[in-house]
Amino acid sequence: MPQYPNRQFLDFEQPIKVLFEEIEKLKQTAEKSKIDLSDSIVKLENAIIEKRREITISLTPWQRVQLSRHPDRPYTLKYINNMCTNFVELHGDRNIKDDKAIVGGFAQLGGETVMIIGQQKGANTKLRQIRNFGMANPEGYRKALRLMKLAEKFNKPIVTLVDTPGAYPGLEAEERGQGEAIARNIYEMIRLKVPVIVVIIGEGASGGALGIGVGDKVLMMENTWYTVISPESCSSILWRSWDKKEEAAKQLKLTADDMKGFGLVDEIVPEPLGGAHWDYDEAANILKDYIINSIAEFKSSDHQTRINNRIEKFGKMGFWEEMLTEETETK
């Protein structure tokens, strides 16, 4: 992960940046004057940790959205490399092309083979373009489905890592059936015979996320969001203005805590203090344990039970008011 001065700071992380700058100054002074300032430096380093804690406690929903998009945040391949061994990336949907916004392949995780798939964002301008900002085209979803079917054939559990601002809204995407591709994935995933563990590791935007997001267990990392539309788009449609994104983020109740509270996701995976971008190894290690435990939890049941439970679980989601039939008759 990037170290200071290559670290990037969000607006509410600026106090941490100031502390880093002070440390840097002290280090320079120490070097020039040959005075031992390590005590003061340790103090400042502790102050940074304290600040990270402070920030974490008071995060607003919009700040969580910002953290999920932090430029230094680890992406799918980082997690795969840190959690797995023997990863072999598999390419292409066998139809149109290889969509680089979605990566996937076999890997060893906790001593067993899994199929691991996820949206991939780019770490710099050039890579961001190649990865299309993690926005998949239909062929990306079809590649994912091909890999999932491969896993099913060889009875390997599937792990998906979700991190997308949405499915790509492009001309070719429509020509090649973006809606159909996502619909097919949702339909097929709910019927997969092997355990499927889904983790929201960054942005979980709508259908684009669900296209690889249906499973026996859905985990959400602490600083992520998952809902039907991005706060920006929601603001522009419902408030007719781009300026209400904070309010939209609040109204949408899109944080991990909210989603867990509603029963729409199963568990929250803690992140390093202040967010996953502070320590990639720690973030990956925590996540790895959660995934291994989740697979173990579902491995023992037979596949028909798993499928039925999946259908039943999603079938319960929703809220409505049901009037008694007698009442409606008397009306």
Added chain:
Amino acid sequence: MKKESSEDIEYNLTGSETDHPISATDATAPKSKWYKRIRKGITTDTADKKETPEGLWNKCPDCNFITTTQDLKENLFVCPKCNYHHRIGSDEYFETLFDNNEYEELCDNIRSIDFLHFTDLKPYQKRLDEIHAKTDLKDSMRIGVGKVNDELLVVACMDFQFIGGSLGSVMGEKFCRAIDYCIEHKLPFMCISKSGGARMMESAFSLMQLPKTSGKLSQLSDAQLPYISLLTDPTFGGISASFGMLGDLNIAEPGALIGFAGPRVIKETIKRDLPEGFQTSEFLLEHGFLDFIIDRKLLKDKIHQLILLFKG
């Protein structure tokens, strides 16, 4: 004009006043051209002039052809001149499909509530109440069971008037219960889609209707009962990313706009104009996502024919 007005698919999801082409005549139309004055000096006082009842006349948004609403209704709300298919609601579709307009409505006792206390420019509950008061609809989908040329069929039909036909918890639940009914009574299922997409005021709950309905469809599939998905103008977002595109047969009305992302969003993303006919039924047929396009006037017989083919 038609293309311009349907550009902003997402706007329909705000639950604001939508221009419903059946009930609203175009206020900006130059009415002076409707009649030619033959004799000079009409003597009726302005006070005695009869008001034209609203909705008596209807202008085709595509070709500007003017018909009486009565004539248009008899033509199943299809323009007699250019075959433009006006947007209609569940009442009209049920009347078109079911013999003698006889059908039983299922689960009309469930209604949306504002579980999340979602407030944009207006509280969600207030929107629901207002739209209910205005349209008498309880939500954006109704389920009817009736006979199509003597063959029983369960039809789930969306109402675009209700917050842009948006997909919320109630639609998801009704859709699932309709399928349960099909499985219990061994009946074929048809869904008529007309929706701008997910209902944002229900946030992630609305999103989860995608796996919910898809899971239920897989049970219908296991029961080997056919599912026909009819896509009408417009069908976007969450509908096309779930049950809208999952029919054993996907069919559409002519000229309907169907897609995942709305045209405005695509245009802003690619920063280019969209080709003519983009995202129309004809475009989808050409790209292999529809089985066929069907005129509304032929719909009933075609559905009947299909039911017999599945049965035989």
